[in-house]
Amino acid sequence: MAPTPPAGDTATGDGWSEYLVVFAHHNMYFNMRFQELEALVGLVGVPSRDLLYVDKPAPTALSASPLALVRLPGEEAARKLCERSVLIKAVLEVWSVGSDFPEAVQAALEAGDSAKARRRSFFAPPRTYQIRVEAFGRTASMEDKREIFNYLRPMFDGDEIADLHNPDTTVWALEEHSHLTDEKTHLGPRQSLPKRVLLGRQVAGGRSLDKKLKSGEKAYFQKYELSQRAVLGPTTLDNELAFIMANCARVQSGTTALEPFCGTGGIMVAMSHFGARITAGEIDIRVVKGWAVAYTKNKDAALEASRGREKVAAPKSASAPEPNGKASGSAGGRGGAPNGTASGGAGDGKAAPIGTLLRGNGSMQLGYLSAIGLELHGAACDPTPSASVAATPSQPSSAPAPTERLERDGSVVAGRDIFTNFVQYKLQLPEIVVCDNSTRPWRRLDVGWCDCVVTDPPYGVRAASKKQGRDPGKAAEIREMSGAYIGPKVNYGEDELASDLMSLASETLRDGGRLVFLQPVDLADFLGIDRAASERGGDGKGTLRDSVHPDGGRKKDRRLCISETTRDPLILDEARYPDFVPAHEDMELVGASMQILSGGLGRLLVTMRRRPR
Numbered sequence: 001m002a003p004t005p006p007a008g009d010t011a012t013g014d015g016w017s018e019y020l021v022v023f024a025h026h027n028m029y030f031n032m033r034f035q036e037l038e039a040l041v042g043l044v045g046v047p048s049r050d051l052l053y054v055d056k057p058a059p060t061a062l063s064a065s066p067l068a069l070v071r072l073p074g075e076e077a078a079r080k081l082c083e084r085s086v087l088i089k090a091v092l093e094v095w096s097v098g099s100d101f102p103e104a105v106q107a108a109l110e111a112g113d114s115a116k117a118r119r120r121s122f123f124a125p126p127r128t129y130q131i132r133v134e135a136f137g138r139t140a141s142m143e144d145k146r147e148i149f150n151y152l153r154p155m156f157d158g159d160e161i162a163d164l165h166n167p168d169t170t171v172w173a174l175e176e177h178s179h180l181t182d183e184k185t186h187l188g189p190r191q192s193l194p195k196r197v198l199l200g201r202q203v204a205g206g207r208s209l210d211k212k213l214k215s216g217e218k219a220y221f222q223k224y225e226l227s228q229r230a231v232l233g234p235t236t237l238d239n240e241l242a243f244i245m246a247n248c249a250r251v252q253s254g255t256t257a258l259e260p261f262c263g264t265g266g267i268m269v270a271m272s273h274f275g276a277r278i279t280a281g282e283i284d285i286r287v288v289k290g291w292a293v294a295y296t297k298n299k300d301a302a303l304e305a306s307r308g309r310e311k312v313a314a315p316k317s318a319s320a321p322e323p324n325g326k327a328s329g330s331a332g333g334r335g336g337a338p339n340g341t342a343s344g345g346a347g348d349g350k351a352a353p354i355g356t357l358l359r360g361n362g363s364m365q366l367g368y369l370s371a372i373g374l375e376l377h378g379a380a381c382d383p384t385p386s387a388s389v390a391a392t393p394s395q396p397s398s399a400p401a402p403t404e405r406l407e408r409d410g411s412v413v414a415g416r417d418i419f420t421n422f423v424q425y426k427l428q429l430p431e432i433v434v435c436d437n438s439t440r441p442w443r444r445l446d447v448g449w450c451d452c453v454v455t456d457p458p459y460g461v462r463a464a465s466k467k468q469g470r471d472p473g474k475a476a477e478i479r480e481m482s483g484a485y486i487g488p489k490v491n492y493g494e495d496e497l498a499s500d501l502m503s504l505a506s507e508t509l510r511d512g513g514r515l516v517f518l519q520p521v522d523l524a525d526f527l528g529i530d531r532a533a534s535e536r537g538g539d540g541k542g543t544l545r546d547s548v549h550p551d552g553g554r555k556k557d558r559r560l561c562i563s564e565t566t567r568d569p570l571i572l573d574e575a576r577y578p579d580f581v582p583a584h585e586d587m588e589l590v591g592a593s594m595q596i597l598s599g600g601l602g603r604l605l606v607t608m609r610r611r612p613r
Helices: 030-043 075-084 101-109 113-123 142-155 220-224 239-248 266-273 285-289 299-312 366-371 385-389 420-424 494-508 523-527 531-535 544-548 574-580
Strands: 011-013 016-023 067-072 088-098 128-136 169-176 196-205 256-259 277-282 404-406 412-414 431-434 450-455 466-468 479-481 484-486 489-491 509-522 587-596 601-610
Touching: 016 030, 016 075, 016 196, 030 067, 030 075, 030 088, 030 239, 030 587, 030 601, 067 075, 075 088, 075 196, 088 101, 101 113, 101 142, 101 196, 128 142, 142 169, 220 239, 220 266, 239 266, 239 509, 239 601, 256 266, 266 277, 266 420, 266 450, 277 285, 285 431, 299 420, 450 494, 494 509, 494 587, 494 601, 509 523, 509 587, 523 601, 574 587, 574 601
Parallel strands: 128 169, 256 277, 256 450, 277 431, 450 509
Antiparallel strands: 011 016, 016 067, 016 088, 088 196, 169 196, 404 412, 466 489, 479 484, 509 601, 587 601
16 A cells, blocks of 8 residues: 655644635536535534635635635545535645746746655655646647646656556646637637646545546436436426535534425435435425326336335235224325324224324325324214214225325326435435425424525426415315315415525524525526516516516517526626525525526525524
């Protein structure tokens, strides 16, 4: 085994050292890089943003550079960052900086004997090395790379051992060019001089550095890609964004997390990966049960998850309760039978298991409600056999078991409920409550009860934003599916939803707990464009959905055809974001960053913190 080199001597005080963070140039989430970094360093002992950054003022999303010079407690902290971050490509120890490679190499050679001895400790046999050339804002050809290798020759003694596949040391030669330019680079290689050149050693590698190789090691979050999941919904959140949000919330093992708009569970999968204990709410029982909403993406994974659940599920009994009052049936919940028994559901006086009083479709018999302590009133609510069991038809139940899905034509296929993906990846199952966020069921404690609230609320563009209620202009209608009542719903206004979310976070979060959510915005408001006048002939602003899908149609405004990689300061200036983010007296805005969407829309990734009570 190769010897371990000595510790660094670039300490800036209190044992901390300076490192260069190299971010992945992600087309969709590049603007979120600093927000994720600032959240994760809190898990490795960096208490504030002011202590993190070497450069003043601190970098923001207005910067187009994928590099940031930071202070960290040591190399172990750098490795922990790279192991977890979605947007960090690598963390480097900087050896020298220059305007070009000859100048950077000369600066490294003039650093003194101690710096030379330190570099040699990483190259001396039997240790192996490789040189990695990276050019930002320009494509480096093979001829360029060979020229750079020749520039670096004076830094080596000649007896070093190169290994391009599994080196002990990776030396980075970085060349950064301006990212804002009018040059037409598709007509040929960029000829401009670099802004700066850096030489350094890779301390830790982040997301896959060899993703182009089939045999290359992949980042930890790539196994959860949507293309590999057993079950998806029409609006399942992108996998990488879900992990970025979990990182911004500082989710870790033992964290108590709440997801009030869980949908098909995209965010919950990311939080469960980090070991969080998750409670979630969802208004649409069809999403939770997998009825007519979810669909199978990975058939093999779905079947394997279904088989795994059958192995741990309680044995199924015959069917619905018999006329003599004996209760039987499969347990509801998450695939296993609950513990405990109930009296009052069996005519022979014997206690019946609580699980047998749950119908296969997830609906509940009155005996179950009584068994768990809910107070029932009136003859219709009497859980005795004469009132409930005797009134039940003595024919086998046609409802699907919890691991099955009811199709529109009445057929039943392998389970697609909200827990299937958790079974697929062997993650801890969340606790799901079918509820309405506008009338929250969560218990209120004076000190709060959860560490973070992470959610992607519906905002009416892809998924309708609804709450329980009846439209007075429509006739009363009762909808049923497989015996489970689905109540009527009305539109949930954007402002009302945002206000309820702020109140929820204020009530449930412990002091210092984090709220992380996505806030949709109309980019026309950032650019000073009157969308109503330019696209709808002067109609009022209306809702966000009205901006994209107005009833009378719209004429496309080319000024709102904005690239997802835009560097427009009117859109990326973080100082403007508080005007577009809901506020609450108990919640403090920590950070926000923009993702550009189509149709002249965007969404802010918002992080807020609960103020001390």
